[in-house]
Amino acid sequence: MEAPEGRGIEAQRQRVLSVEEWLRKWSAGATAFHKEHGHPLLQKHLDLLVDGRSGLRIFFPLCGKAVDMKWLADMGHSVVGVDVSEQALKEFFADQNLPYCEEPVPGISGAKKLQLKVTVGNAEYSSTTHATES
Numbered sequence: 001m002e003a004p005e006g007r008g009i010e011a012q013r014q015r016v017l018s019v020e021e022w023l024r025k026w027s028a029g030a031t032a033f034h035k036e037h038g039h040p041l042l043q044k045h046l047d048l049l050v051d052g053r054s055g056l057r058i059f060f061p062l063c064g065k066a067v068d069m070k071w072l073a074d075m076g077h078s079v080v081g082v083d084v085s086e087q088a089l090k091e092f093f094a095d096q097n098l099p100y101c102e103e104p105v106p107g108i109s110g111a112k113k114l115q116l117k118v119t120v121g122n123a124e125y126s127s128t129t130h131a132t133e134s
């Protein structure tokens with residue numbers, strides 16, 4: 001008989017979406033995970049994260065178009081987000097009404113960096129169009 005944790009891992013494995021499936025979700029607008037008003041747990045525990053420090057460099061892996069990035073950047077933190085979906089990043093800039101420029105990422109073929117044109121709290125947002133498998 002399989003241990004409960006074994007079933008849990010298998011259940012997780014079954015739920016893992018491929019990069020192509022994520023890209024399809026973005027292109028179909030199937031982004032119910034997106035929280036228009038930010039993540040309540042991040043808001044609740046912000047003090048623990050920041051711990052009185054200013055000018056933090058905050059990394060958002062799998063960022064989508066999370067509004068929390070702008071929220072933290074507006075506080076003066078430096079934000080870097082990474083997502084496989086270029087559309088997600090472009091929607092982020094459009095939703096936030098922020099201008100950006102695009103640059104290739106040296107050493108990562110096909111990847112692009114989308115960077116805020118005007119500095120707002122030193123924010124920087126990136127999109128890799130090739131994902132690394134781990």
Ligand SMILES: C[S@@+](CC[C@H](N)C(=O)[O-])C[C@H]1O[C@@H](n2cnc3c(N)ncnc32)[C@H](O)[C@@H]1O
Nearest residue numbers: 022033034035062063064066083084085088131
């Ligand atoms: C559940 S969504 C969460 C998005 C965001 N953190 C939020 O809370 O709204 C997962 C995100 O991870 C991205 N993603 C999935 N696999 C990825 C990969 N291998 N590399 C980079 N981004 C990936 C998807 O495009 C999607 O935007």
